[in-house]
Amino acid sequence: MSIDMSQFHQVFFEECFEGLEAMESGLLNLDMGDIDSEVINTIFRGAHSIKGGSGTFGFTVVADFTHIMETLLDEMRDGRRKVTQTAVNVLLGSVDCLREMLTSIQNEQPVEVASVAKHQAALEQELNGYTTAAPPSAAVAASPAATVTIDAPNKTEAAALTEQGWKIAFCPYLDLLKTGNDPVRMFRELAELGELTTYANTQDIPGIYELDPEECNISWDLKVTGDIPAAEIKEIFNWVEGDCELDIQALVVKTAKPVAPTIAPASKQAEAEPVAPAPAPPPIPAPATAQDTDGIDAVTTKNLITPAQTDAEQIKNTVKASSSIRVDTAKIDALINMVGEVVITQSMLGLVGENFAMDKVDQLKKGLAQLERHTRDLQQSVMNIRMLPISFVFSRFPRLVHDISSKLGKKIELKLVGENTEIDKSVVELINDPLVHLIRNSLDHGIELPASRLAAGKPETGIIELKAYHRGGHIVIEIIDDGHGLDRKKLIAKAVEKGLVEENATLTDKQAFELIFMPGFSTAEKLTDISGRGVGMDVVRRNIEALGGNIEITSEVGKGTTIAIHLPLTLAILDGQSVAVGDETYIVPLVSIIESINITEKMLNKVAGKGETFRLRNQYIPIIRMHKIFNVQSRNASKMAEGVIVVVEGQGVLCGLFVDDLLGQQQVVIKSLEANYRRVEGVSGATILGDGSVALILDVPGLVRFSNR
Amino acid sequence: MASILAVDDSASMRKMVTFTLKSAGYDVEEAVDGVDALAKAQTRQFDCVITDVNMPNKDGISLIKDLRALASYKYTPMLTLTTESGMEKKMEGKAAGATGWIVKPFDPDQLLKTLKKVLG
Numbered sequence: 001m002s003i004d005m006s007q008f009h010q011v012f013f014e015e016c017f018e019g020l021e022a023m024e025s026g027l028l029n030l031d032m033g034d035i036d037s038e039v040i041n042t043i044f045r046g047a048h049s050i051k052g053g054s055g056t057f058g059f060t061v062v063a064d065f066t067h068i069m070e071t072l073l074d075e076m077r078d079g080r081r082k083v084t085q086t087a088v089n090v091l092l093g094s095v096d097c098l099r100e101m102l103t104s105i106q107n108e109q110p111v112e113v114a115s116v117a118k119h120q121a122a123l124e125q126e127l128n129g130y131t132t133a134a135p136p137s138a139a140v141a142a143s144p145a146a147t148v149t150i151d152a153p154n155k156t157e158a159a160a161l162t163e164q165g166w167k168i169a170f171c172p173y174l175d176l177l178k179t180g181n182d183p184v185r186m187f188r189e190l191a192e193l194g195e196l197t198t199y200a201n202t203q204d205i206p207g208i209y210e211l212d213p214e215e216c217n218i219s220w221d222l223k224v225t226g227d228i229p230a231a232e233i234k235e236i237f238n239w240v241e242g243d244c245e246l247d248i249q250a251l252v253v254k255t256a257k258p259v260a261p262t263i264a265p266a267s268k269q270a271e272a273e274p275v276a277p278a279p280a281p282p283p284i285p286a287p288a289t290a291q292d293t294d295g296i297d298a299v300t301t302k303n304l305i306t307p308a309q310t311d312a313e314q315i316k317n318t319v320k321a322s323s324s325i326r327v328d329t330a331k332i333d334a335l336i337n338m339v340g341e342v343v344i345t346q347s348m349l350g351l352v353g354e355n356f357a358m359d360k361v362d363q364l365k366k367g368l369a370q371l372e373r374h375t376r377d378l379q380q381s382v383m384n385i386r387m388l389p390i391s392f393v394f395s396r397f398p399r400l401v402h403d404i405s406s407k408l409g410k411k412i413e414l415k416l417v418g419e420n421t422e423i424d425k426s427v428v429e430l431i432n433d434p435l436v437h438l439i440r441n442s443l444d445h446g447i448e449l450p451a452s453r454l455a456a457g458k459p460e461t462g463i464i465e466l467k468a469y470h471r472g473g474h475i476v477i478e479i480i481d482d483g484h485g486l487d488r489k490k491l492i493a494k495a496v497e498k499g500l501v502e503e504n505a506t507l508t509d510k511q512a513f514e515l516i517f518m519p520g521f522s523t524a525e526k527l528t529d530i531s532g533r534g535v536g537m538d539v540v541r542r543n544i545e546a547l548g549g550n551i552e553i554t555s556e557v558g559k560g561t562t563i564a565i566h567l568p569l570t571l572a573i574l575d576g577q578s579v580a581v582g583d584e585t586y587i588v589p590l591v592s593i594i595e596s597i598n599i600t601e602k603m604l605n606k607v608a609g610k611g612e613t614f615r616l617r618n619q620y621i622p623i624i625r626m627h628k629i630f631n632v633q634s635r636n637a638s639k640m641a642e643g644v645i646v647v648v649e650g651q652g653v654l655c656g657l658f659v660d661d662l663l664g665q666q667q668v669v670i671k672s673l674e675a676n677y678r679r680v681e682g683v684s685g686a687t688i689l690g691d692g693s694v695a696l697i698l699d700v701p702g703l704v705r706f707s708n709r
Numbered sequence: 710m711a712s713i714l715a716v717d718d719s720a721s722m723r724k725m726v727t728f729t730l731k732s733a734g735y736d737v738e739e740a741v742d743g744v745d746a747l748a749k750a751q752t753r754q755f756d757c758v759i760t761d762v763n764m765p766n767k768d769g770i771s772l773i774k775d776l777r778a779l780a781s782y783k784y785t786p787m788l789t790l791t792t793e794s795g796m797e798k799k800m801e802g803k804a805a806g807a808t809g810w811i812v813k814p815f816d817p818d819q820l821l822k823t824l825k826k827v828l829g
Contacts, residue, residue, distance in 0.1 A: 003725075003728065003729055003732060003817040005725070005816075005817075007728075008721045008724050008725045008728070009721075011720050011721040011724055012721035014720075015719055015720055015721050042765075044763075045718075045763055045764075045765065048763050048792070049718070049719045049722075049763075051792065052719065052722060052761075052790075052792055052813045052814065053719055053721050053722055054814075055792075055813055055814025056722065056725065056813060056814040056815060056816070057721070057725075057814075058814075063814065070792075177784060178777075178783065178784065178806070179803070179806060179807070179808050180784055180785055180786035180787055180806075180807075180808030180809075180827060181786070181808050181809070181827070182786075182827070185825075185826060185827060185828075186826065189825065189826055214783075236826065238809070239803075239808060239809030239810070239826070242803065
């Protein structure tokens with residue numbers, strides 16, 4: 001039977017990457033002083049699974065590489081080897097190397113042989129204290145078959161011998177049946193190899209009253225004739241070794257054929273399954289298999305670099321990654337459940353519609369309400385499928401922090417909170433880069449060096465907390481460090497120097513901190529390779545805003561900085577408030593609305609050159625007349641009292657949108673305007689309303705910026 | 710056709726084993742670890758159990774021990790999936806009551822061939 005193994009590759013790769021992540025976090029969590037055996041076990045299991053799978057799916061380069069890691073970890077696991085920081089670092093490097101290898105294979109690209117050889121040498125150095133790997137060039141030249149032949153000449157010779165037949169004395173111990181082995185099935189297998197004659201010795205069967213039917217009281221003399229390799233006979237009996245007395249003898253031994261032509265098949269066998277030793281002198285000693293297996297291991301270990309052409313073949317066989325998603329089955333069940341409900345409601349409505357009379361209006365309304373509820377639930381269930389725990393993003397950071405803090409000579413502990421908070425897959429993919437940037441910033445500029453921390457009376461080890469939680473329709477991600485905080489005087493001085501603000505400008509704390517988001521602003525005395533990568537905080541902010549989110553910063557000198565990112569749970573659907581301006585309908589994201597109020601003309605203050613404001617409690621709020629911005633005819637252009645002010649917040653700034661009317665709240669499906677038309681300032685997308693018309697979704701922060709000009 | 714319980718914590722291996730066995734006409738049920746397997750084995754009688762050795766939540770060895778202790782699995786063939794380096798594991802499996810082992814890596818044909826030894 002031939003089965004297309006490539007169908008399992010996608011799952012295999014996903015599993016490998018998960019395994020690597022588990023290994024990585026395990027390695028990072030190892031406390032040298034107090035080794036947790038369960039953590040070592042988890043790391044070992046990761047390597048073990050990758051090795052098993054890669055062997056089975058034909059990625060021998062990966063299998064060979066993981067084999068060394070596995071051996072090393074196995075020794076750590078049962079205490080034969082001490083866990084050292086060097087070993088952990090080597091293993092971390094190997095995890096990276098494996099990840100690269102798997103990514104290359106997945107993308108059908110050649111594996112970086114040199115880098116693999118480097119990590120392999122480091123692993124072997126750690127394992128043996130010396131490296132056995134030949135330089136890559138030499139190893140590539142050596143084929144596996146050749147290595148096996150050199151290493152195991154005896155085996156080759158043994159398998160080269162073929163026999164005319166075998167005589168087998170098989171005397172099971174009483175308990176053989178209790179292992180699940182069944183002599184009858186074994187004989188059937190033997191019969192497939194050649195002509196089988198059996199003779200059962202029944203003299204040991206006790207009388208019917210003493211007979212224990214669970215015991216095996218029969219022994220057999222078997223003869224099987226044909227040209228059968230010893231290994232095949234041996235394989236049939238290999239599971240009952242130790243559960244029986246077994247004597248296998250060759251009937252006729254032919255002289256060995258010339259060895260050369262049989263090397264290839266023989267060595268192939270040697271790889272696949274332990275080969276029995278030479279049939280003479282029989283009987284075959286039981287522990288031989290164990291020795292053989294060890295022999296093969298030695299071969300595998302030495303034969304670490306698979307020839308380049310094998311890589312190429314493997315790569316050819318791999319399937320390119322498709323963007324798939326792993327979903328908890330409970331979520332699918334919930335979805336199916338909801339579909340069932342919708343079907344029931346639909347059939348109920350169908351009944352109502354069949355003979356519709358006015359007295360059924362109530363029923364119809366009820367049905368429609370039910371349908372609405374179920375559609376909403378259904379939508380929720382579907383969206384849920386796209387939700388991933390944020391740990392997908394967070395899990396990378398312990399490594400990042402570990403690597404960078406040791407590079408900077410800082411002591412930093414990373415705390416992850418709320419890793420199971422779920423967030424839309426599309427957001428997960430896009431939030432990674434901004435977060436990396438922010439964490440790098442905290443590491444580099446936020447947390448001080450141990451000495452300055454001690455001098456400031458703080459504990460030597462700085463803490464960065466990465467926290468995610470849900471609030472309203474938002475997910476909030478906070479990066480909290482207990483470093484030296486932002487110095488507002490320094491910020492302002494810098495901004496003045498760069499010409500970003502006027503001298504003597506009075507800025508609130510918030511406004512001062514906001515300065516770091518301005519293009520071209522950087523407070524670090526010198527750029528380092530950690531955070532100074534030419535990407536500023538302005539890009540971070542833009543990326544987050546592109547996700548429909550916003551970013552806030554609070555800081556206290558000497559105490560630390562907190563950066564909070566608010567993100568929508570999903571990018572596909574939005575809770576919106578529809579507002580009317582003239583004949584047009586616009587959608588204001590519900591999350592940015594603070595309140596909606598009605599004001600009269602008298603409450604307006606006109607500020608020369610700065611437009612209009614009104615006083616809301618203790619704050620002056622600028623007004624944006626929507627009909628002016630979008631250039632539409634408004635019914636209430638001149639009558640403030642007949643329209644409505646929708647007070648919105650964008651980037652921490654309040655602003656009043658003057659519209660004609662509030663229409664209603666609804667969830668809208670976001671259609672990208674950029675993809676279908678072009679980017680329009682103040683508009684984040686569009687949606688199709690129930691009546692088929694198109695409504696623009698307002699980008700509140702964009703509008704605020706726009707109106708400030 | 711014979712029913713088989715396939716136990717492995719690695720989804721790709723489990724899928725591969727299941728697919729191979731199903732293609733050959735066996736009735737296959739999957740379990741993700743020893744605990745899952747033990748529960749499933751008690752809700753129905755399988756003709757054969759194939760299990761990975763190294764698993765979280767009850768490994769293969771402990772699973773086989775527990776299954777063998779059940780009257781309904783006293784004679785049921787149970788095979789371990791083990792890596793080539795694990796001769797000790799093979800023997801450990803046998804000591805726990807395993808019928809035999811299948812050496813990883815294996816291809817579908819090897820799996821089916823080996824299975825014939827216990828399922829006929």
